[in-house]
Amino acid sequence: MKTTHYKIFLLFFSVVCAISLLSLVPKKRYAYNFQDPSLSVETRVNDLVSRLTLEEKVAQMLNSAPAVDRLDIPAYNWWNECLHGVARTPFKVTVYPQAIGMAATFDKNSLHTMADYTAEEGRAINNQSIKDGKRGIYLGLTYWTPNINIFRDPRWGRGQETYGEDPYLTGAMGKAFVTGLQGDDPKYLKAAACAKHYAIHSGPEPSRHVFNVDVSDYDLWDTYLPAFRNLVVNAKVAGVMCAYNAVKGQPCCGSDLLMTSILRNDWHFTGYVTSDCGAIDDFWERHKTSPDAESAASDAVLHGTDVECGNRTYKTLIAAVKDGKLPESQLDISLKRLFTIRFRLGMFDPPEMVKYAQIGNNVLESAEHKAHALKMARQSVVLLKNDSHTLPLSKSLKKIAVIGPNADNAKSVLGNYNGTPSELITALAGIKAKLGANTEVVYEQGTDYVGSPDVKPDFDAVANRVKDADAIIFVGGIAPQLEGEEMRVAKAGFSGGDRTSILLPQVQTDLLKALKKTGKPVVFVMMTGSAIAVPWEAENLPAIVNAWYGGQSAGTAIADVLFGDYNPAGRLPVTFYKSDDDLPKFDDYSMANRTYRYFKGKPLYGFGYGLSYTNFKYDNLTVPASISKNGKATVSVKITNTGKMDGEEVAELYLSHWNVKAPIRALKGFERLFLKAGESKVVKFELSAQDLSLIDDKGHVVTPVGKLKISIGGSQPDEQTEAKGKTISKTVTLI
Numbered sequence: 001m002k003t004t005h006y007k008i009f010l011l012f013f014s015v016v017c018a019i020s021l022l023s024l025v026p027k028k029r030y031a032y033n034f035q036d037p038s039l040s041v042e043t044r045v046n047d048l049v050s051r052l053t054l055e056e057k058v059a060q061m062l063n064s065a066p067a068v069d070r071l072d073i074p075a076y077n078w079w080n081e082c083l084h085g086v087a088r089t090p091f092k093v094t095v096y097p098q099a100i101g102m103a104a105t106f107d108k109n110s111l112h113t114m115a116d117y118t119a120e121e122g123r124a125i126n127n128q129s130i131k132d133g134k135r136g137i138y139l140g141l142t143y144w145t146p147n148i149n150i151f152r153d154p155r156w157g158r159g160q161e162t163y164g165e166d167p168y169l170t171g172a173m174g175k176a177f178v179t180g181l182q183g184d185d186p187k188y189l190k191a192a193a194c195a196k197h198y199a200i201h202s203g204p205e206p207s208r209h210v211f212n213v214d215v216s217d218y219d220l221w222d223t224y225l226p227a228f229r230n231l232v233v234n235a236k237v238a239g240v241m242c243a244y245n246a247v248k249g250q251p252c253c254g255s256d257l258l259m260t261s262i263l264r265n266d267w268h269f270t271g272y273v274t275s276d277c278g279a280i281d282d283f284w285e286r287h288k289t290s291p292d293a294e295s296a297a298s299d300a301v302l303h304g305t306d307v308e309c310g311n312r313t314y315k316t317l318i319a320a321v322k323d324g325k326l327p328e329s330q331l332d333i334s335l336k337r338l339f340t341i342r343f344r345l346g347m348f349d350p351p352e353m354v355k356y357a358q359i360g361n362n363v364l365e366s367a368e369h370k371a372h373a374l375k376m377a378r379q380s381v382v383l384l385k386n387d388s389h390t391l392p393l394s395k396s397l398k399k400i401a402v403i404g405p406n407a408d409n410a411k412s413v414l415g416n417y418n419g420t421p422s423e424l425i426t427a428l429a430g431i432k433a434k435l436g437a438n439t440e441v442v443y444e445q446g447t448d449y450v451g452s453p454d455v456k457p458d459f460d461a462v463a464n465r466v467k468d469a470d471a472i473i474f475v476g477g478i479a480p481q482l483e484g485e486e487m488r489v490a491k492a493g494f495s496g497g498d499r500t501s502i503l504l505p506q507v508q509t510d511l512l513k514a515l516k517k518t519g520k521p522v523v524f525v526m527m528t529g530s531a532i533a534v535p536w537e538a539e540n541l542p543a544i545v546n547a548w549y550g551g552q553s554a555g556t557a558i559a560d561v562l563f564g565d566y567n568p569a570g571r572l573p574v575t576f577y578k579s580d581d582d583l584p585k586f587d588d589y590s591m592a593n594r595t596y597r598y599f600k601g602k603p604l605y606g607f608g609y610g611l612s613y614t615n616f617k618y619d620n621l622t623v624p625a626s627i628s629k630n631g632k633a634t635v636s637v638k639i640t641n642t643g644k645m646d647g648e649e650v651a652e653l654y655l656s657h658w659n660v661k662a663p664i665r666a667l668k669g670f671e672r673l674f675l676k677a678g679e680s681k682v683v684k685f686e687l688s689a690q691d692l693s694l695i696d697d698k699g700h701v702v703t704p705v706g707k708l709k710i711s712i713g714g715s716q717p718d719e720q721t722e723a724k725g726k727t728i729s730k731t732v733t734l735i
Contacts, residue, residue, distance in 0.1 A: 098415035100550030115180030160529025164573025171230035194239035217699030377557035392564025401466035413547035430555025451507030614643030
């Protein structure tokens with residue numbers, strides 16, 4: 001017993017001595033309080049900003065912020081991109097399908113995972129770059145992604161960067177991206193996302209620096225702002241990029257309505273705002289809302305634009321402060337937002353404290369990431385037509401002809417705002433790999449995208465050369481070389497990055513007509529970043545597949561679908577109209593007769609449309625008899641795979657209000673699920689008060705009483721647009 005007491009005494013004495021000795025060890029001393037990781041971020045940021053001179057403060061408000069050597073503050077460039085994988089980096093990275101293709105997956109979980117993997121690769125690049133002493137553009141952790149503008153008009157060349165035409169889908173997919181990219185660590189951001197372009201921005205590209213938008217309060221709150229609100233309020237996005245254009249007479253980056261009233265006051269956004277690149281220059285050079293650079297810079301900062309992407313106008317802030325156009329304390333507000341983001345990214349903490357700082361180059365193009373790129377490429381493919389079960393094609397065919405301008409085009413696979421992978425698979429390469437040596441695959445381009453007015457091609461000769469093939473696969477559409485951001489393109493049907501016509505270029509239709517005359521089955525594979533009107537093709541070809549710009553594994557995914565190793569389930573995130581006549585004026589931002597929510601005509605293929613190689617039945621739709629207008633409701637449906645092939649299905653929930661101003665119908669829920677042949681599953685949707693609400697003419701949120709139609713199916717609940725009539729609806733009462 002004494003021995004035990006003695007041991008306890010020795011242990012207690014040892015602990016006391018150890019604590020005493022530790023108290024004698026001096027705490028690590030830091031030259032400045034902002035370097036001390038034991039202090040709060042707010043305390044550290046305030047200390048850092050208080051030590052900067054006026055000239056140093058202004059320099060930190062440019063996207064390429066220089067080092068402050070006297071304070072050991074490293075240089076930092078805010079500009080980086082990761083639209084569908086880390087972009088524009090010198091490192092080899094994983095490239096996923098273009099954003100519009102990822103939207104076509106209707107899979108929030110897949111997009112969340114993709115963003116997480118992208119942040120992982122971005123961290124590896126940043127970690128290695130810091131070791132190499134490089135801190136320039138496209139190496140940082142602040143990504144100016146996602147683009148959540150509403151793709152209101154298919155002529156807009158940058159629509160490929162968005163998640164489509166629907167506010168609900170855009171907000172849901174955008175939120176999944178942001179939460180995936182920024183991570184779930186309670187202290188550190190994995191990377192910082194940025195919602196752009198705020199707001200009401202979707203072309204035309206050639207006039208984006210000068211045009212002024214004056215939309216109704218209804219359209220503003222019903223269409224253009226919901227996705228931004230979701231990312232700011234619910235996803236807690238770190239950054240927002242304000243757009244080039246003006247709204248109601250004020251440039252977006254200097255807008256009382258957008259920047260002050262809504263973003264900062266109503267939504268309580270505390271993150272940072274960057275201008276689009278050169279947008280502050282536009283204040284005084286193009287919009288002419290400011291008389292000079294000094295006034296423009298002051299106006300932007302006073303409205304909460306914290307960093308200028310550029311290196312001209314914000315440099316005049318030094319003079320603006322000295323001239324009394326704004327107080328130096330206003331710069332401090334912006335600087336505190338900027339440095340808060342940098343601290344939350346762990347840039348001022350020892351690397352051993354930041355788990356993300358341990359990520360190495362082994363994650364770049366890892367097997368897991370590449371597998372996910374293939375998964376999303378498969379998920380994005382939309383089967384638009386499949387008469388007489390033309391698809392899937394048999395792998396035992398003796399000869400297949402692969403024709404078309406996108407059949408072997410690596411640039412179309414990658415889209416825009418892209419990185420570069422070590423290996424990419426075009427459609428031709430994917431088809432060859434799928435079939436092996438037993439099937440002869442012949443290829444010729446046949447035509448370019450738009451042809452030449454000076455050259456009359458002999459398409460009959462092309463058709464004659466492939467008439468002995470068992471099947472003809474035409475891989476056409478358009479390409480990122482034709483549509484994109486403010487491009488110098490002036491070809492038939494295209495101008496400045498936008499499209500002047502949504503029709504498939506006539507030269508491709510002419511070639512398809514010649515190929516059809518062979519009597520062999522012609523499968524049309526479209527690659528595109530936007531909706532293409534294909535009226536002749538829809539009427540005359542047996543099978544049409546939309547493959548978007550599918551990323552590094554596009555060709556493998558296309559071949560998997562064509563030959564039945566993957567059952568397609570992608571859905572259109574945009575309306576495919578029949579012709580240019582269906583479209584209002586491009587520069588008209590009113591939503592009247594635009595997108596599936598307000599279009600009164602009959603589309604060629606509707607938003608949410610997509611076929612499968614199997615069939616699905618919806619039944620047992622369960623909804624409450626009535627719903628409190630301020631409450632919520634649970635809706636469920638049973639889905640059965642009634643076909644003979646396993647497959648995925650996208651269940652879509654739409655609401656239609658009666659006798660009030662509202663969209664014709666609006667997506668309010670979606671779920672992608674896998675069902676084996678013969679298997680059934682029950683899918684539940686939770687409708688919130690916000691889902692049940694509408695916008696009135698003054699832009700206020702209201703929840704009307706009266707009849708409400710709830711529809712669930714594999715498409716919209718309309719004979720004009722639904723895929724094989726697989727929807728089920730019930731009417732309830734809002735009380």
